[in-house]
Amino acid sequence: MSEELWDRVLDAQEATSSASQPDFPRTMAGVRGPLTMKEDVNSNVLPEKDFADLWKEEDKVDLAKQSLLNKLIHRSLVRNRNQVEVLQRDPTSPLYSVKTFEELRLKPELLRGVYDMGFNRPSRIQENALPMMLAQPPQNLIAQSQSGTGKTAAFSLAMLSHVNPDNKWTQCLCISPTYELALQIGQVVEQMGKFCPEVKLAYAIRGNRMERGKKIQEHIVIGTPGTLLDWCSKYKIIDAKKITMFVLDEADVMIATQGHRDQSIRIHRQLSQDCQMLLFSATFEESVLRFAEHVVPDPNVIKLRREEETLETIKQFYVLCREKEDKFAALCNLYGSLTIAQAMIFCHTRKMAAWLCAHLIHEGHQVALLSGEMTVEERAAVIERFRSGKEKVLVTTNVCSRGIDVEQVSLVVNFDLPVDMDGNADNETYLHRIGRTGRFGRRGFAVNMVDSKYSMDIINQIETHFNRRITKLDTSNLEEMEKLMS
Numbered sequence: 001m002s003e004e005l006w007d008r009v010l011d012a013q014e015a016t017s018s019a020s021q022p023d024f025p026r027t028m029a030g031v032r033g034p035l036t037m038k039e040d041v042n043s044n045v046l047p048e049k050d051f052a053d054l055w056k057e058e059d060k061v062d063l064a065k066q067s068l069l070n071k072l073i074h075r076s077l078v079r080n081r082n083q084v085e086v087l088q089r090d091p092t093s094p095l096y097s098v099k100t101f102e103e104l105r106l107k108p109e110l111l112r113g114v115y116d117m118g119f120n121r122p123s124r125i126q127e128n129a130l131p132m133m134l135a136q137p138p139q140n141l142i143a144q145s146q147s148g149t150g151k152t153a154a155f156s157l158a159m160l161s162h163v164n165p166d167n168k169w170t171q172c173l174c175i176s177p178t179y180e181l182a183l184q185i186g187q188v189v190e191q192m193g194k195f196c197p198e199v200k201l202a203y204a205i206r207g208n209r210m211e212r213g214k215k216i217q218e219h220i221v222i223g224t225p226g227t228l229l230d231w232c233s234k235y236k237i238i239d240a241k242k243i244t245m246f247v248l249d250e251a252d253v254m255i256a257t258q259g260h261r262d263q264s265i266r267i268h269r270q271l272s273q274d275c276q277m278l279l280f281s282a283t284f285e286e287s288v289l290r291f292a293e294h295v296v297p298d299p300n301v302i303k304l305r306r307e308e309e310t311l312e313t314i315k316q317f318y319v320l321c322r323e324k325e326d327k328f329a330a331l332c333n334l335y336g337s338l339t340i341a342q343a344m345i346f347c348h349t350r351k352m353a354a355w356l357c358a359h360l361i362h363e364g365h366q367v368a369l370l371s372g373e374m375t376v377e378e379r380a381a382v383i384e385r386f387r388s389g390k391e392k393v394l395v396t397t398n399v400c401s402r403g404i405d406v407e408q409v410s411l412v413v414n415f416d417l418p419v420d421m422d423g424n425a426d427n428e429t430y431l432h433r434i435g436r437t438g439r440f441g442r443r444g445f446a447v448n449m450v451d452s453k454y455s456m457d458i459i460n461q462i463e464t465h466f467n468r469r470i471t472k473l474d475t476s477n478l479e480e481m482e483k484l485m486s
């Protein structure tokens with residue numbers, strides 16, 4: 001089963017990374033402020049002296065000043081209201097479009113669905129990709145667009161436009177890497193297709209058992225790769241030859257992760273030659289893109305330049321902590337800011353996420369935990385509670401780094417920085433993690449916890465990769481911070 005495999009992949013990743021990242025001490029630090037540093041370490045090379053030597057006692061920050069962060073986040077959320085409309089008129093924004101939804105020739109029922117969701121104009125990716133996806137004869141597409149700019153909405157519209165409801169068989173397959181994401185995509189399709197009740201949707205996800213051999217009639221099937229493969233090959237309830245549109249969401253991770261790639265390729269092999277292929281992601285590393293171009297015949301490619309990949313609307317910071325114990329203290333001090341809207345805190349391992357969650361609760365904070373070892377039902381319930389705002393702070397691992405769309409998330413904290421199996425910066429995961437905030441033009445903040453020379457190097461690698469500055473959050477300099485956050 002794919003989800004089990006995914007869990008095993010995550011397990012393996014977590015195991016490897018635990019080896020490369022020393023475990024957080026079992027004792028809990030006393031709560032005190034994130035420390036500030038006089039010297040500017042935000043250059044690409046950290047001074048050679050020992051990290052600890054950079055600190056002085058007087059650098060400890062006045063806790064009262066933490067409230068500034070609260071104030072600034074609060075203000076930026078309030079300011080947000082008209083921002084989407086402004087951005088959609090700004091030619092440099094990824095939300096900009098010349099066309100209206102009407103000009104994209106959507107069916108009237110879909111137009112109603114789109115407007116009913118509160119969309120006024122298409123984003124750039126929607127404006128560019130939809131005509132390609134709806135063209136006749138069908139065209140293949142590999143598309144990259146920044147996180148939260150409407151890719152899911154774009155391919156959902158394509159699938160809903162594509163199916164012929166009179167044909168009572170599955171015509172569109174959409175694969176996503178996780179259970180939660182498959183459910184979320186399905187919800188978008190259901191909402192957008194609200195006025196097309198004749199179009200039916202099924203979820204190929206773990207636990208959704210089907211009768212062997214009896215072909216299903218749902219026009220669109222969304223699921224994870226293992227279950228979808230079972231539905232096509234083992235249970236034979238989908239005739240893959242009749243699929244005319246195949247969507248791979250988070251396509252780069254589906255290609256780069258071996259388990260996903262094997263399963264997706266096995267599904268792909270069963271499709272007919274002329275099945276339309278649509279690949280989407282916010283990140284496409286060069287080698288992955290080359291592989292995708294090799295697999296997808298004659299594709300249209302929408303690709304971002306590296307410097308366009310990060311969103312201007314997400315302000316990126318790092319907090320310097322003296323040592324590992326201080327990260328917890330710094331996080332506790334940020335807690336007020338986390339709960340102004342909603343926040344996601346990323347840890348490197350399940351063990352660390354569980355530890356952090358337990359200790360935050362012990363400190364009297366209300367937080368929820370989502371990590372790979374939970375059952376899919378538990379995970380879905382946690383996401384639902386978070387989405388509905390019942391939980392304000394979610395502690396999680398990379399299992400939630402991609403795709404999850406909760407618009408109120410204003411702050412992402414990297415309690416552990418994302419690193420790959422070799423201990424280098426995992427730039428793609430970083431981008432997806434911080435992309436959980438700043439959805440569709442909203443303002444967002446990403447705060448990275450830096451507790452060693454090693455993690456400072458990771459920050460520097462990320463800065464260099466995206467050519468984007470990650471600024472030291474220095475709560476002792478109020479004026480400077482106000483400027484940075486405005």
Ligand SMILES: Nc1ncnc2c1ncn2[C@@H]1O[C@H](COP(=O)(O)OP(=O)(O)OP(=O)(O)O)[C@@H](O)[C@H]1O
Binds near residue numbers: 153405
């Ligand atoms: N044209 C639009 N107008 C207004 N809001 C939109 C529009 N298109 C999408 N949205 C909203 O923007 C948010 C982000 O969209 P979506 O999830 O499709 O982005 P994405 O590019 O798939 O993100 P990710 O890269 O994280 O997977 C959603 O809440 C969605 O409802």
